[in-house]
Amino acid sequence: MxxxxxxxxxxxxxxxxxxxxxxxxxxxxxxxxxxxxCRALEFVALDLETxxxxxxxxxxxxxxxxxxHGMLIDLSSAQHHLLCPNxxxxxxxxxxxxxxxxxxxxxxxxxxVLPQLLQQLSGRVMIAHYARVEMKFLDRACxxxxxxxxxxxxxxxxxxxxxxxxxxxxxxxFHDLRLAECRRRHGLPHYRMHNALSDALAAAELFLVQMxxxxxxxxxxxxxxx
Amino acid sequence: MDVELIEIxxxxxxxxxxxxxxxxxxxxxxxxxxxxYLRRGSNFPPDEEKNALWLLRTGxxxxxxxxxxxxxxxxxxxxxxxxxxxxxLIPRQIxxxxxxxxxxxxxxxxxxxxxxxxxxxxxHFEQDLRSRLQHAIIQLQQRRGSGNSLxxxxxxxxxxxxxxxxxxxxxxxxxxxxxSRERASSVLVVEQDNLVGILTDRxxxxxxVAAGVDVNHPxxxxxxSDLQTLNIHAPAFEALIQMTRLHIHHMPVVDQQxxxxxxxxxxxxxxxxxxxxxxxxxxxxxxxxxxGLVKASKQLPELQAQLISSGMNxxxxxxxxxxxxxxxxxxxxxxxxxQLGPPPxxxxxxxxxxxxRREQTTVSDQDxxxxxxxxxxxxxxxxxxxxxxxxxDGLAQCGFVYCPGDAMATxxxxxxxxxxxxxxxxxxxxxxxxKALMHSCIFFDMRALHGETGLFTQLQTQVLEQCRNxxxxxxxxxxxxxxxxxxxxxxxxxxxxxxxxxxxxLDIKHRGVIPLVDLARVYALAAxxxxxxxxxxxxxxxxxxVLSHDGTEDLLHALEFITxxxxxxxxxxxxxGLKMDNYLPPHSLTRPERSQLKDxxxxxxxxxxxxxxxxxxxxxx
Numbered sequence: 001m002x003x004x005x006x007x008x009x010x011x012x013x014x015x016x017x018x019x020x021x022x023x024x025x026x027x028x029x030x031x032x033x034x035x036x037x038c039r040a041l042e043f044v045a046l047d048l049e050t051x052x053x054x055x056x057x058x059x060x061x062x063x064x065x066x067x068x069h070g071m072l073i074d075l076s077s078a079q080h081h082l083l084c085p086n087x088x089x090x091x092x093x094x095x096x097x098x099x100x101x102x103x104x105x106x107x108x109x110x111x112x113v114l115p116q117l118l119q120q121l122s123g124r125v126m127i128a129h130y131a132r133v134e135m136k137f138l139d140r141a142c143x144x145x146x147x148x149x150x151x152x153x154x155x156x157x158x159x160x161x162x163x164x165x166x167x168x169x170x171x172x173x174f175h176d177l178r179l180a181e182c183r184r185r186h187g188l189p190h191y192r193m194h195n196a197l198s199d200a201l202a203a204a205e206l207f208l209v210q211m212x213x214x215x216x217x218x219x220x221x222x223x224x225x226x
Numbered sequence: 227m228d229v230e231l232i233e234i235x236x237x238x239x240x241x242x243x244x245x246x247x248x249x250x251x252x253x254x255x256x257x258x259x260x261x262x263y264l265r266r267g268s269n270f271p272p273d274e275e276k277n278a279l280w281l282l283r284t285g286x287x288x289x290x291x292x293x294x295x296x297x298x299x300x301x302x303x304x305x306x307x308x309x310x311x312x313x314x315l316i317p318r319q320i321x322x323x324x325x326x327x328x329x330x331x332x333x334x335x336x337x338x339x340x341x342x343x344x345x346x347x348x349x350h351f352e353q354d355l356r357s358r359l360q361h362a363i364i365q366l367q368q369r370r371g372s373g374n375s376l377x378x379x380x381x382x383x384x385x386x387x388x389x390x391x392x393x394x395x396x397x398x399x400x401x402x403x404x405x406s407r408e409r410a411s412s413v414l415v416v417e418q419d420n421l422v423g424i425l426t427d428r429x430x431x432x433x434x435v436a437a438g439v440d441v442n443h444p445x446x447x448x449x450x451s452d453l454q455t456l457n458i459h460a461p462a463f464e465a466l467i468q469m470t471r472l473h474i475h476h477m478p479v480v481d482q483q484x485x486x487x488x489x490x491x492x493x494x495x496x497x498x499x500x501x502x503x504x505x506x507x508x509x510x511x512x513x514x515x516x517x518g519l520v521k522a523s524k525q526l527p528e529l530q531a532q533l534i535s536s537g538m539n540x541x542x543x544x545x546x547x548x549x550x551x552x553x554x555x556x557x558x559x560x561x562x563x564x565q566l567g568p569p570p571x572x573x574x575x576x577x578x579x580x581x582x583r584r585e586q587t588t589v590s591d592q593d594x595x596x597x598x599x600x601x602x603x604x605x606x607x608x609x610x611x612x613x614x615x616x617x618x619d620g621l622a623q624c625g626f627v628y629c630p631g632d633a634m635a636t637x638x639x640x641x642x643x644x645x646x647x648x649x650x651x652x653x654x655x656x657x658x659x660x661k662a663l664m665h666s667c668i669f670f671d672m673r674a675l676h677g678e679t680g681l682f683t684q685l686q687t688q689v690l691e692q693c694r695n696x697x698x699x700x701x702x703x704x705x706x707x708x709x710x711x712x713x714x715x716x717x718x719x720x721x722x723x724x725x726x727x728x729x730x731x732l733d734i735k736h737r738g739v740i741p742l743v744d745l746a747r748v749y750a751l752a753a754x755x756x757x758x759x760x761x762x763x764x765x766x767x768x769x770x771x772v773l774s775h776d777g778t779e780d781l782l783h784a785l786e787f788i789t790x791x792x793x794x795x796x797x798x799x800x801x802x803g804l805k806m807d808n809y810l811p812p813h814s815l816t817r818p819e820r821s822q823l824k825d826x827x828x829x830x831x832x833x834x835x836x837x838x839x840x841x842x843x844x845x846x847x
Contacts, residue, residue, distance in 0.1 A: 072275070072331075073261035080230055187284055187326055191233045198233060201261075205328060208263035212326070216268065 004034040004153055004222075014148055022115035023146035029123030031153050034226055037219035038211055043068040043155065044120050045127040045204035047196045048134050051085065055140040059085040063113055064196030065120060066204055068127070071211060073204045079116070080197035082107035111145055118142075121152055125222065129179045129203040131156040155225045157182065157206045164213075182206055231256035234330065237283060241303045242817050243350035247340065259330045270321035271309060278331040280306040285327025286717070288726075289319040296726045299324075299717040303817065307351055310334035350818070355825050356776070359783045362822035366790055381465050381479050382458030384495065385488035389478075391416040394423065394446035398434055401425050401445045412476045414486060415449050421486050423449035426476055455480045458487050463542050465490050470503040470549040473511065503529065503546045510553045516561070516620045519554055523624035526550065526588045527806060531797040540789030541761060548584040552577070552675055554624055555594075555617065559676045562616040570606040572599040572678040575617070578633060582673045583743070584759050585789075587796060589806045592618065592626040593633045593668055595640040597681050602643040610641055633668045644685055651689045658702035666703065670747055671758045686756060694754035697841075703751060704841035707744035708834055710736050712827035716812050716820045732815075732823075734795070735808035738788040741830050742781060745837055749773050752841075760785060781833055784826040791819065 011027050018024040032041055046065045052058035060083050067077035084107040117138075128134045131154045142150040161182045165172050175181055179202055180193055186209045191198045207225075214220045234256035238244040247255070261283075262275065270287050271280060287306065288299045297319055300306060306321075341348040352358045391414045392401050405413055405427070415423035425445055433448035434441065455478045456465055465477045475492040492504045506525060513519045526547065533543050559575055579593035580586045594617070596610055614635035622628055635641050642650075654662040654669075670689075674682035693699060713721045713732070720728035721737075732738075743760050750763040753770035757763050761782060768778040795814070796806040815823065 071262065075231060075234065075259045075261065076257045078231055078257065188328060189233070189237075189284055197230060201231070201233070205261060205263065208261070208328075209326070212263050212265045216265070 004031050004226075007031050007151060007153065010151065014151075018146065018148045021146045022118050023142050023148050023150070025115075026118040026122045032123065032125060032222065034153070034223035035221050038222055038225070039070040039220060041070065041222060042124045043127050043204070043207070044124050045073075045200045045207065046117075046121075046134055047128060047199035047203065048137055049194060049196045049199075050133065050137060053133060055136045058137075059083075060110060060137055060141070061085065062107075062196040063117060064198070064200040065117060066197070066200050067120065067124075068204055068207070071208055073201070073208065075201075077120075078197055078201070079120075080195075081113045083110055083113065084108065110141055114138075114141055114145060125153045125155055127155045127157060127203055127207050129156070129182075129199070129206070130158040130177075153222070153226060155207060155222075157203050157210060160210045160225055161206075164210075179203060179206065234259065237281075237330070241281070241305075243347045246346040246350070247344055251340070251344075255332075258336050259332055262329045262331055264323045264327050264329065266323055266326050268323045270323050271306070275331060276309050277334045279310050279334065279337045281330040281332065282306070283328040283330055285323065285329075286325040287321055287327060288324050289321050292318055292320065296714065296722075296724065298714060299722055299726075301718045307337070310337050311351065350821075355828060356780055356783070359780075359787060359822065359825050359829070362818070362825070363783060363787050363790070365818070366787065366794075380458060381456050381460045381462050381477075381490060382487065384462055384465070384490045385458075385479055386494065387488065389414050389486050389488045391486070392425070392445065393417060394449065395444050397442050398430070398439065398445045398448060399441040402430055402441070405430075411491065412489060414478055414489060415445065416486065419485075421453060421455065421478060421480070423451040424453060424476060424478065424489075425449045453478060456490070457482070461542075462490075462495065463538055463546075466495055466503055467542065467545050467549060469495070470507045470546060471552070473507065473553070475504070475508075503533075503550055506550055507553045510550065510557055513557055516558070516623060519557060519620065520623050520625075523554055526625065527800050530588050530793070530806075531800040534793045534797040539786060540793040541786065543793055544580075544585045544587060544789070547588060548581050548586040551581050551586055551590075551626070555581075555621065556676050558617045558620040559613070561620075562613045565616070566609060566612055569613070569677075570609050571601045571603075572681065573597065573610065573613075574674040574678050574681045575635070575676040576672050576682060577675050578668050578672045579629075580671075582671045582758055585739075585743070587793065587806070588625070589796065589808065590626065591629050592621045593629050594618070594635050595633070595669070595672070596635040596642070597647055597674070597685065598641070598643040599678065599681060600643050600645050607638070607641070611636070611638075614641055631664075631668070633665075644681055647685055648688065651685075651692070655689070655692050655696060655699045658699050660706075663702055663706040667706070667744065667747070670751060671743075673758060690751070690754045690756055693751040695752075700748065700752050701841045703748050704837050707741070707748050708838060710740045710744065711834065712737050712741055712830040715824035715827065716815075719812050721812055730811070732810040732812060733808060734788060734792045734810050738823075738826070738830070739785075739792065739808075741834065742785045742788070745781065745830075745833055748837060748841070777833055777836065780829045784829045787822060787826050791823070 008030050011031060014027045015024060018027070044065050044067055048060050049062045050058050050060050062080065062082045064080045067074045135150070135154065139150040142148060158177050162172060162177055165176060179199060180190065183202060183206055186206070188205055188209065191202050193199065211220060214224070235252055238252055238255060264270065264272065282300055282302055282304050284302055286299060286301045289297045291297055341351060349361055352361070390404065390408050390410050392404055394415050394417050401413055412424055412426040414421060415425060425448065429448050429450060433439065439448060454468055454472060456468065458479050458481050469475065469477055469492055477490045479487050479490055481487050495502060495504060506522060506529060509522050510519060513522060530543065530547060533546060555575070555577065563569070574597040576595040576597050577593065578595060580590045581593070596614060598610065618628065618634050618636045628634065633640060654666050711724060713723050713729070715722050717728065720730065721732045723729060746760040746763040746767070749767035749772050750757060753767055753772045755763060755766040755770060757766050764773065764778050764781055767773040768775060792808065795810050799806045812820070
């Protein structure tokens, strides 16, 4: 993975390549340096609910995100959008997310929501639990709509949890890394799962806990979490 | 469409006082919060976020005073509003997060807007302990009681018609004719607009017909004078208590100016209340044997539960129950005298402790003593021993368990002539050692119930004179009164004690009632006050200038709140078929009740401090 210095070089190249669109707008602000103290940084915790894991076949059903100013989650920034997919929702995913075709039909289109999300993410750090899914789907959406790839400094709460667990136990089960289980280990309250906003908030709170594991009198550079 | 941030909204709706806010506000309120996480050991609140109300979602926080003394612990669902209420009002305290904690923060501006718009919400944050507790008492009353119970009705409303009056110079026959014509069981005797007496059916029967008095004599000869009256605005239960205590069935009612307005009879009250103390009292007085008394006293728990659920407060309830217990005791004494014959020397039967203070509940034990005339000789003791045994066993059969400390007239120590009692009190007052102080607590709350009550009055006057302004004695009494301290409050499902220890249940007697009773006793003895009822003691202490007005009000409110909560707890136990006791499990208390109890504890604590300073008591272990 590129360091943020390398990422910023890459970002500037995108600016020369991209047309004037929301993605180019997004790239105007530099990525925060990995050396910065997390407590002075801004983050956006994000969760997507999708019909599956393959961005080529599957679609985004809902997007939830929420901003953090350092160690404070700002609930007024919370956003939750249901998207209308241009195809039927497979029964399996409807069961998980409780989003039915009817609800989805009243939803928005990805091209209406993505500019808002990119605007929020610009110049900030993204937080997600198992961020690969979010990254893949956003990348695909950006390429399709704006003709360019999506890149952002990411804090993956699942990766941080995994590293912490590896120091303590030999064999990590998949279950140990689930968001709800990570929260339970730290005494965080139980939230309903598979609602994009709840999961975004849940990941944001988990990150507060992970940040708090460091000595509060010293700076906590972002690179600890990347 | 689902509500956004539903987890946070749910949390708010489940926790007072946010549950007082309307749904529309609760829908948007989560958006106004932010979330913070603090690890164990962090300072609280952290320097950078001073301007918010902190809601504790998970975890725990504690506060200590600058000397490191624990002041308070907060857990899930509780909040910390000090940053929003002006720091000058709040005593200096140092907060620490003691378990990793997740918080929701509500900005002070929004908090004060909510307070302005929603009074029910706002009341909860009232700075003034006093008004908070007053509010709590009103709430507690409102939660119980139906509209037409004796508690809510004024005595005046029970008056059935204009008073039937007669002049004392009229003949007995004229009075009887008037009563027949009016179909009344009594007439009030009025002389120049002043109420001077009452004449009842019973007086006609007992004092005229049975005694062979000429019916043409003036009725003045057979009327009952020295009347107890009731104000028309007094609550109707007051009539109930007075009638029970005085064993009467007619109670004249007067207005503010003392002008006669009418009469209330026992049957008027009976119509309001099917099971009541007047009828129980009269059953007791007509009992012929101990078995009858046992049967009658079985109704006491039910009576207590009914009176409380009909809206009576704890003070009225314990007054009423004490009056019934007095009746049972007196009846037992009469039965004993009937069996044993007249006493060899005059005696006074003394009752001590909660019954003496008229603060009895049905779970109280019996404390009593015998005060004998100084003409007492050792050979007389056999009589008094039998008398004491008869009464004490009778009381035990009626459900008043033997005093665990053996403070009963069956114990020869407490069955003594007046000169010995004098020497006891001398010793207790002049050499107050721990055991003496324990006895003081029992025997300074004493009243004569039966026999030569004058014996006791003399003793009491001398003792009070001796206590008053006796510095060493008062210092020791004050120290003894610090033996029972209220808890700090609650922490999760536990009662939080001073040193941070936990109790599983709240012993509301030892941690709430007794500290108040002890406080009142010290102030009463300091001022030479003869009252023994805790409320009366506190009021008299205020009048005598040893307690401040505010201090008195606070203590009265704390007492009322705590004893009413206890009475309600016992009523609930009774209704669930459990034995009544003094142990409140914290989970049975609502969150507002917990914080109101905490207020009451805080009052007791600060008044104990004040007493400690005033009498320089250091506290004994």
